[in-house]
Amino acid sequence: MSVADVTARIQQLQSTLATLTPAGAASGDVFAAALGGALGSVDGAGTAGGSGTMGQAVVDAARKYVGLPYVWGGTDPTKGMDCSGLVQVVYRQFGIDLPRVSADQARAGTPVASLAQAKPGDLIAWDNSSRNNGADHIAIYAGNGKMIEAPRTGLDIRVVDVPSEPTYIRRILPNPDAPAAPGGAGVAAGVAAGARSAAGAGDVPFADLFARAGARYGVSPVLLSAVARQESGFRPDAVSPAGAQGLMQLMPGTAKGLGVTNPFDPAQAVDGAARLLRDLIGRFGRVDHALAGYNAGPGAVLKYGGVPPYAETQKYVRNVMSMAGLS
Numbered sequence: 325m326s327v328a329d330v331t332a333r334i335q336q337l338q339s340t341l342a343t344l345t346p347a348g349a350a351s352g353d354v355f356a357a358a359l360g361g362a363l364g365s366v367d368g369a370g371t372a373g374g375s376g377t378m379g380q381a382v383v384d385a386a387r388k389y390v391g392l393p394y395v396w397g398g399t400d401p402t403k404g405m406d407c408s409g410l411v412q413v414v415y416r417q418f419g420i421d422l423p424r425v426s427a428d429q430a431r432a433g434t435p436v437a438s439l440a441q442a443k444p445g446d447l448i449a450w451d452n453s454s455r456n457n458g459a460d461h462i463a464i465y466a467g468n469g470k471m472i473e474a475p476r477t478g479l480d481i482r483v484v485d486v487p488s489e490p491t492y493i494r495r496i497l498p499n500p501d502a503p504a505a506p507g508g509a510g511v512a513a514g515v516a517a518g519a520r521s522a523a524g525a526g527d528v529p530f531a532d533l534f535a536r537a538g539a540r541y542g543v544s545p546v547l548l549s550a551v552a553r554q555e556s557g558f559r560p561d562a563v564s565p566a567g568a569q570g571l572m573q574l575m576p577g578t579a580k581g582l583g584v585t586n587p588f589d590p591a592q593a594v595d596g597a598a599r600l601l602r603d604l605i606g607r608f609g610r611v612d613h614a615l616a617g618y619n620a621g622p623g624a625v626l627k628y629g630g631v632p633p634y635a636e637t638q639k640y641v642r643n644v645m646s647m648a649g650l651s
Contacts, residue, residue, distance in 0.1 A: 374527045378394030379467075379500030386414045386464045386472040392481045394474045397423075397618035407462050410474045410481060411447060414464065420539045422497060427458030429494075431606035432542035433651070436493035438485060443467070443500040459492050498544040530560040530571065530590050537598035547611065548598055550647035551618065554640060560590045572597035612651055 376384070395404030401413050408426040415422050422429050425558065430449035436442050444467040449459035463473035466483060474481045528534070528549050538545030555573035556562035568575050570587035579587045581612060584596035597618075604614035608625060616631040619640045624632040631641055 331425075376503075377444070377500060378497050378502050382414060382418065382445035382497065383464060383466045383472065385417050386466075387412065387483070389413075389474075389481045390472065390483060392474075394477055394479055396477060405474050405481070407474045407640060410472070411462055411464060414527065415496060418539070420542055422496070422542055426460060426462040428606065429462055430459035430495070431493040431609060432602070433494040433496040434544055434547070434605070434611055435609070436495050439465075439469075439489055439493065442493050443495065443497075445497055445500045447492070447494045447496060448486065449492040449494070450488070451491040454490070463510075464596075465493075495544075496542055498538065498546050530594065533591055533594040537594045540595075541598045541602040543598045543601050543605070543616045544648065547601065547648045547650070550616070550644045551597065551601070552594070553647060554644050560588055560593070574600075611642050611648075612645060615644050 332404045389401060389405065390409060392401070393404040394406060394426055395409075396406050397409070398405040399409040399413060405413060408424060411426075411429055412422050412424060413472050422432055426449055429447060432479070433447070436446055439448070442448065444465060446465045447462055448465050448471060449462040451459050453460050459475075463471040463486075465486070466472050469486050470483055471486050472481070472483050475484075530552065531545075531549065534545035534548040534552070537543070538548055552558055552571050555568075556571050557569065560571045562571070562573065563569055564573055566575070569579070569591045570593045572587070572593040574582070574584060574587045574593060576587070579585075579593075579596060582596035582599055584592045587593050587596075600612055601618060604617045604622065605611060607622065608614050608617065613625050613630055619636060620632055620637045624634070624637070631638055
């Protein structure tokens with residue numbers, strides 16, 4: 325039996341067991357995850373969704389696919405995947421929907437300055453071709469100078485040394501060092517915990533909303549909660565003199581463009597703000613420039629090539645970056 329066949333059989337058993345939970349019984353998902361952890365990765369290089377940190381849980385999930393063929397355009401974890409397909413499939417297991425192509429994935433999350441500061445689970449990507457705009461190859465950093473990649477046609481998904489300093493390093497998980505439970509449950513818990521601890525000690529209002537939206541759009545919930553604190557002081561009924569509304573202070577036109585029908589509804593507001601920040605980070609490639617675009621509009625960032633020389637915007641960016649632990 326091939327590695328792919330073993331992996332497919334494990335996933336089939338997990339899916340079947342997850343459906344066998346009667347009311348009031350122990351979760352089939354937990355048992356399925358425990359099965360995956362007990363069987364481990366088929367290459368013996370780690371456990372599938374085992375204990376450890378959130379970042380390591382992502383790495384362990386990726387290791388399950390070592391030996392699976394590279395398939396250009398592939399997203400089928402039983403038949404084969406390309407580099408961005410592997411990244412997307414792995415992170416989806418943790419409730420995080422990333423874009424499909426490597427160039428867009430390399431703009432998700434928050435930037436990491438160098439490989440020396442990278443954590444297991446971070447994305448590392450390279451711009452190797454002038455024919456493409458942005459990254460054309462992406463991998464999951466496994467720690468200790470190793471990465472998991474789907475390399476190219478003719479080669480299988482593998483664990484290899486990082487060949488050179490990546491062009492892009494992106495942190496998708498808000499706190500990759502937080503403890504993770506089997507099956508990725510610790511990732512969701514850690515995301516929520518990160519949101520609760522953001523922007524000051526103690527509980528943060530709407531932490532679960534920040535956690536869900538952050539996971540959905542690949543934006544740090546810590547950053548989202550810091551924006552909410554700066555914008556409205558966590559007040560869903562806030563209205564600014566300029567007419568910005570709600571918890572995330574969305575202007576009516578911006579809210580409409582995001583499909584937010586009621587900016588005073590915290591769930592809609594946070595979801596819309598997360599999508600807006602994801603798009604701004606992707607557009608400008610830097611969190612500080614994205615925050616400036618959120619405050620002053622993307623046109624101002626384009627005009628000045630960065631944070632515009634407006635005292636209010638500069639203070640806004642400093643405050644949010646500081647509260648999010650990014651300054």
